[in-house]
Amino acid sequence: xxxxxxxxxxxAITPFEHTLWLIFDATLALLVLALGWLVVSSRDLKxxxxxxxxxxxxxxxxxxxxxAPDLALAEAAIGAGLTGALLLTALRRRADTHDxxxxxGHGWPRPVRLLSALLTVxxxxxxxxxxxxxxxxxxxxxxQNPVYQQLIHSGVSNPVTAVLLNFRAWDTLLELAVLLSVAxxxxxxxxxxxxxxxxxxxxxxxxxxxxxxxxxxxxxxxxVGAYAPGGAFQAGAVLAAAGILLHLGGRHPLASPSFIWLRxxxxxxxxxxxxxxxxxxxxxxxxxxxxxxxxxxxxxxxALISIATTLMLAYRGGDRGGC
Amino acid sequence: MIEWLGWLLVFAGSAVxxxxxxxxxxxxxxxxxxxxxxxxxxxxLGLICSGLALLLASVVxxxxxxxxxxxxxxxxxxxxxxxxxxxxxxxxx
Numbered sequence: 001x002x003x004x005x006x007x008x009x010x011x012a013i014t015p016f017e018h019t020l021w022l023i024f025d026a027t028l029a030l031l032v033l034a035l036g037w038l039v040v041s042s043r044d045l046k047x048x049x050x051x052x053x054x055x056x057x058x059x060x061x062x063x064x065x066x067x068a069p070d071l072a073l074a075e076a077a078i079g080a081g082l083t084g085a086l087l088l089t090a091l092r093r094r095a096d097t098h099d100x101x102x103x104x105g106h107g108w109p110r111p112v113r114l115l116s117a118l119l120t121v122x123x124x125x126x127x128x129x130x131x132x133x134x135x136x137x138x139x140x141x142x143x144q145n146p147v148y149q150q151l152i153h154s155g156v157s158n159p160v161t162a163v164l165l166n167f168r169a170w171d172t173l174l175e176l177a178v179l180l181s182v183a184x185x186x187x188x189x190x191x192x193x194x195x196x197x198x199x200x201x202x203x204x205x206x207x208x209x210x211x212x213x214x215x216x217x218x219x220x221x222x223x224v225g226a227y228a229p230g231g232a233f234q235a236g237a238v239l240a241a242a243g244i245l246l247h248l249g250g251r252h253p254l255a256s257p258s259f260i261w262l263r264x265x266x267x268x269x270x271x272x273x274x275x276x277x278x279x280x281x282x283x284x285x286x287x288x289x290x291x292x293x294x295x296x297x298x299x300x301x302x303a304l305i306s307i308a309t310t311l312m313l314a315y316r317g318g319d320r321g322g323c
Numbered sequence: 324m325i326e327w328l329g330w331l332l333v334f335a336g337s338a339v340x341x342x343x344x345x346x347x348x349x350x351x352x353x354x355x356x357x358x359x360x361x362x363x364x365x366x367x368l369g370l371i372c373s374g375l376a377l378l379l380a381s382v383v384x385x386x387x388x389x390x391x392x393x394x395x396x397x398x399x400x401x402x403x404x405x406x407x408x409x410x411x412x413x414x415x416x
Contacts, residue, residue, distance in 0.1 A: 200408070202401055202404055202405060202408075203401075203405060205401065206397075206398065206401040206402075206405075209397055210398065213394070
């Protein structure tokens, strides 16, 4: 996997290919800016959401061009795919409960809008100055990078996974706790949205073909995260997509688990992470070196289950029988 | 020689995608646009995948690209039918 990635980035050697890549990057940047403007300025909210999904996809391409494949995977799965699905259900829920068509309101008076536009331009200029003039980006090479120096002790060989689940495991634990609090909020406030119509034969065929593939992809992404781009968050997003597809085809016991199972699944991520962190050793979240790889895989599996359940719950809008 | 063929296929695929996008832009009706998009995207992706398979010159990657193409064929065909059915239902009601 890593060999293939380096093979792809070593294509641009000749000046001709360099110019081609430059044109590609410039087009990508302009497209992203244009799409961003269209998303913000369009009156029809459904159009804005669809453009937002395209925007997320282009952002994933940009991450890939910046040689950050983990981020590209996460952006495509979560930023474009899942966020788009969540926005579309939010739109539909609003359309179901209101009579007038869904459009972006005029809302704010003109001076406020001018002021916010001015502040946005100012922020872009300040960030550009900070990035390119004040302290130009100098990424440390692998020899000086402390992550690469400590990579052998971390238990995995993908530096991103090592940082996420070993060196900065505390941050990831807090992220999972935030997801748990999101799930608690949804359970407390939300009501489940039934699928719109029962699944016809076409949708059932699609489900039969796609859901096993998505589960397989999620398992692969989880496993491969130790030594190549992947990991629990991307795998969790793919598994959540499988659950959302199942839910679209009619209420399925796997997609909407029972009361006690739902809570168990939601709590697994944070719970297992805490247990592993509290293992007797040199400190909280300091893994015994010989077991580091296994413990990381264990934590990632638990995180996968929790992330997928939380995202599926977010799509459904709440648990069945909610208020 | 194989590289030139690969690049030719990739460019042909891109041209087909452009044709599909022109169809999306200029065709009058949702159903016409769906038809144009699905056919053009499937063919365009097939050409690009075969071009990339030739450029990468590896059997494993060629098989992976073939699987990607088949998956996109399945999902885009099914999804375009679903969109058309839904639009038809909305029109009738």
